[in-house]
Amino acid sequence: MKRARLIYNPTSGREMIKRHLPEILEKLEIAGYEASCHATTGAGDATRAARIAVERQFDVVIAAGGDGTIHEVVNGLAEQEFRPKLGIIPSGTTNDFARALHIPRDVASAVDIITNGELIPVDIGRINDKYFINIAGGGRLTELTYEVPSKLKTMLGQLAYYLKGIEMLPSIKASNLRIEYDGKLFEGETMMFLVGLTNSIGGFERLAPDASINDGLFSLLILKKVNLAEFIRIVTLAIRGEHVNDPNVIYTKANRIKVQSNEKVQVNLDGEYGGLLPAEFANLYRHLEVFVPLKDIRPNDRPTDWVSGKRYS
Numbered sequence: 001m002k003r004a005r006l007i008y009n010p011t012s013g014r015e016m017i018k019r020h021l022p023e024i025l026e027k028l029e030i031a032g033y034e035a036s037c038h039a040t041t042g043a044g045d046a047t048r049a050a051r052i053a054v055e056r057q058f059d060v061v062i063a064a065g066g067d068g069t070i071h072e073v074v075n076g077l078a079e080q081e082f083r084p085k086l087g088i089i090p091s092g093t094t095n096d097f098a099r100a101l102h103i104p105r106d107v108a109s110a111v112d113i114i115t116n117g118e119l120i121p122v123d124i125g126r127i128n129d130k131y132f133i134n135i136a137g138g139g140r141l142t143e144l145t146y147e148v149p150s151k152l153k154t155m156l157g158q159l160a161y162y163l164k165g166i167e168m169l170p171s172i173k174a175s176n177l178r179i180e181y182d183g184k185l186f187e188g189e190t191m192m193f194l195v196g197l198t199n200s201i202g203g204f205e206r207l208a209p210d211a212s213i214n215d216g217l218f219s220l221l222i223l224k225k226v227n228l229a230e231f232i233r234i235v236t237l238a239i240r241g242e243h244v245n246d247p248n249v250i251y252t253k254a255n256r257i258k259v260q261s262n263e264k265v266q267v268n269l270d271g272e273y274g275g276l277l278p279a280e281f282a283n284l285y286r287h288l289e290v291f292v293p294l295k296d297i298r299p300n301d302r303p304t305d306w307v308s309g310k311r312y313s
């Protein structure tokens with residue numbers, strides 16, 4: 001019998017996941033899984049729970065929560081030789097990774113995608129000794145994601161980020177960065193750099209328009225020092241995916257990236273604090289298999305050697 005371990009964050013999003021537990025477990029059992037669950041207790045607990053699930057050789061690990069929970073679960077799986085397949089139930093404030101994979105926020109539909117068994121391989125990012133699934137970045141501009149208080153997010157959802165962004169705009173300063181990427185070099189005053197694995201970042205679906213989740217490459221986006229008016233113009237362009245040709249933006253793909261600074265620059269990993277620069281990024285090619293609705297997956301993310309229908313049953 002297949003075994004599934006559900007790791008859920010009871011506090012994520014608007015705290016609604018608990019109400020759905022009986023339904024989730026029942027659906028999994030009907031699909032032939034022996035299912036059990038673990039409620040996370042605080043920071044780092046989802047990583048520990050995922051490591052234990054690996055030790056116990058669960059076939060499938062399901063992360064239910066926001067990007068923070070999925071990030072932690074992936075950190076528990078990524079360094080292991082045996083890696084269970086990953087299911088996702090997006091129930092957080094921010095679920096950029098699930099959105100990139102077209103996994104719906106409706107709990108029953110998300111579970112159906114897991115029980116349906118269609119899988120896709122995804123790349124994972126490694127930075128120093130940590131892993132990320134969606135995005136890493138640095139520079140003052142990226143710091144707002146962890147400056148938003150959790151209570152505010154529970155109350156206001158995504159709106160909380162925009163409010164914080166408006167509040168912070170006038171105080172954003174550039175940092176001096178040295179960024180090496182696949183043999184090339186950028187050095188200079190930088191508002192932010194982003195290293196992305198998917199096209200869905202902070203609600204901007206077109207920030208990395210031609211990203212693929214399983215091509216072994218990161219999308220690297222560097223925003224040079226700009227004034228407030230230029231910044232607002234570039235954000236407006238970014239909504240339409242037209243920022244990539246702006247002279248203040250470097251947008252490219254790379255497999256290995258090294259970022260250094262003579263200043264104290266924080267790194268953000270999937271929306272959480274990830275330590276200070278320097279950082280070396282490596283793309284781990286097709287490191288995890290994730291349950292997805294294959295028919296909805298963008299052509300960019302559908303590897304031709306996989307579409308033939310890898311199904312887990």
Ligand SMILES: Nc1ncnc2c1ncn2[C@@H]1O[C@H](COP(=O)(O)OP(=O)(O)OP(=O)(O)O)[C@@H](O)[C@H]1O
Binds near residue numbers: 011068094
């Ligand atoms: N029981 C708990 N109580 C408080 N915090 C928890 C608990 N379990 C996990 N957490 C923390 O909550 C963080 C955020 O969770 P998650 O991303 O799932 O939810 P979210 O609602 O989208 O919130 P955020 O926007 O902060 O990411 C996790 O990284 C984890 O450290």
